[in-house]
Amino acid sequence: MGSATREALAASVAVLTVLPGSADLATGEQLLQASRTIADSAALRAALADDSALDSGRTSIIEKVFGSFTPNALTVLRSAVSERWSSETDLVAAIEELGIRALAESVPAGTSLEEELFVFDRAVSSDPGLELAVGSKLGSVAAKIELVDALLAGKASKQTVAIVRQLVEQPRGRRIGELLRFAISVVADQANLSVATVTSAAHVTPAQLERLAAGLTKQYGRGLRINQVVDPALIGGLRVQVGDDVIDGSISNKINDLRLQLAR
Secondary structure (H helix, E strand, O other), X not given: OOHHXXXXXXHHHHHHHOOOOOOOHXXXXXXXXXXXXXXXXXXXXXXXXXXXXXHHHHHHHHHHHHOOOOHHHHHHHHHHHHOOOOOHHHHHHHHHHHHHHHXXXXXXXXXXXXXXXXXXXXXXXXXXXXXXXXXXXXXOHHHHHHHHHHHHOOOOOHHHHHHHHHHHHOOOOOOHHHHHHHHHHHHHHHOOEEEEEEEEOOOOOHHHHHHHHHHXXXXXXXXXXXXXXXXXXXOOOEEEEEOOEEEEOOHHHHHHHHHHHHHO
């Protein structure tokens, strides 16, 4: 991500956070729809990402193409295309992220998008057939959407369904697991949280997780959403991942280290 894109995305997220009232489901869904529409049109991408054109010209295109959208969705889109992006694909990715953030803002109280997305991620990653059906380049998008709807019906919020549909419909060369983890991190960041994935050989007790969360929060300087994965192959100990940071204190890792030392 270039510096221009980082600055543009930060400015667009700031606009999203000060929308009148709050972002609703329709606004989030429409921003995702806009990202797909722009991604599918080379001419539209070029016109909206052309920072040599007047802002008024780019915002005029937004009005013409997406004029039926909610006022909040139009406000975010107008802001996004008025910024300077490092590439056309960065603009598309940013609008997708803004849509996910808007959906995170619209979630009903008591619903955790991070947890719902994480559960779906674990279900997909643990079933090669399902992972292939949802994430393969082969097969129709319509069939994948139908499968997602069937899998999540009655089990997830409308916001989670909208996000997963988006990821399946517009993967842009990314694997489904990567897509889901990206969405989880965006949803958490919108709530000013980081995501920690804790992998252990057996379930960690709530008290242990609470102590671990307190320590990680102190270390990273922000709240954490902890997702727990059980993997008997670790034998014992814990592996903790926060973003790109991995703290591997599992017994399996220590055994591997010992093997490497003995092999020298």
